Amino acid sequence: MCQLLGMNCNTPTDVTFSFTGFAQRGGRTDHHADGWGIAFFEGRGLRHFVDHQPASQSPVAQLIQRYPIRSRNVVAHIRKATQGEVALENCHPFVRELWGRYWVFAHNGDLKDFEPRLHANFRPVGSTDSERAFCWIMQELWKSHAGVPSVAELTLTLGELAPRIARHGPFNFLLSNGDALWAHCATNLFHVERRHPFAHAQLKDEDLSVDFSRNTSPDDRVAVVVTSPLTVNEEWVQMQPGELRVFVDGAGADLPAQARRSV
Template identity: 80%
Template sequence: MNCNTPTDVTFSFTGFAQRGGRTDHHADGWGIAFFEDRGLRHFVDHQPACESPVAELIRRYPIQSRNVIAHIRKATQGEVNLQNCHPFVRELWGRYWVFAHNGDLKDFRPRLHGNFHPVGNTDSEHAFCWLMQELAKSHAGVPSIEELTLTLRELAPQLASHGTFNFMLSNGQALWAHASTNLWYVERRHPFVTAQLSDEDLEIDFAQHTTPTDRVAVVVTTPLTTNETWTQFAPSELHVFVDGQRSVG
């Protein structure tokens, strides 16, 4: 989720968490990270999201954030344990970077000669460390959002050629999302509608919880609501979301 004003994620997370073992088979752990300014709240748990006491906290406690990345895991590589749960976090140039991956990179372990090394043993964390290493080489300090987008558009295909590589990345200023196969986004803005969750019998009238200037973009692998207009990413597309909307350029 990427927004122009701090927004809580309790509605979307309620549906999303159901997929962690109840309405879907992604039951091998989960995680979520919320930026607050430059700071980060990072929660991971190797229990299924639908049963996790930490997920219950997130559902009940409206953490306000402008950039949120959440993930539910279906283990393809790496055991079910805490260090293999997404999203992963690293610091670069005095900023935290948060990454989550949906997909599977086969037999791909690029050499890590820089300062980023995986703690767990997933293909995803390895790919993230490689991305961070290459970003560190490409820029001397935090580049502009536009420059970062250009660099990521060069780097992503090098990973995506080895398998399925839907990913999201945020440094708290923007949300970058890359599709191999399945990625969708919705931009919520005035006039806000009543949305109906796909995974649970719950609806929300966003108009009651927003002001007319609010903008919220949500990017997912499968649409979360049944009555909103979700746009599918084309294969190999990388978009950047800033202030709650897709940034064109």
């Protein structure tokens, strides 16, 4: 299956260290070689890069590793195709507009017989089950809320929608609208929260380490979510199947209790 990477921070931060290790899984240290993509929120704007080449060989991925784009919310994906051909339109993360802002989504899993009825505002461009799931989520959010809801309200709605898709197969996903990062676990997702006192970290997939204390302030907080831990010396927390967490300003929270009761 695919690989997911998300970052949420309380101040704009670059993801070059984490992405350098993550990109190696796209054909060098792992077999996920069917394309990749990454999206960076910058204010209300969005930088979005996708490539159907393996991430470990892509010149665009090499650019991202050298270019310290600073963002408070980042979503990245490395693809192992299960549905849909290897093509640019099938590369995650996918982007849609709703309520005058961008939404970014990436999925790891394989949804069987998921053919929801979609109206004209949200239709897939490619042929993946993942993009269909994203379009359906956007459609249901639009139907459930008259305008941009709060992060708490969105978390409640996503907690109701995710199990309906998860009936069709593994549904690990990352979703962001620039205000927060939502992570839903079906099989494998891990997260780590980096905060003061910042420590030294060593990548698992590349011979590279960094001392975070040299480039951070005591108030900085950074949360990273990934399919499999990126570093060998940090305390990664494994999420549980069915767990939905929302990350805001570099800190995570569980799905609210009232939403858990309704699932």
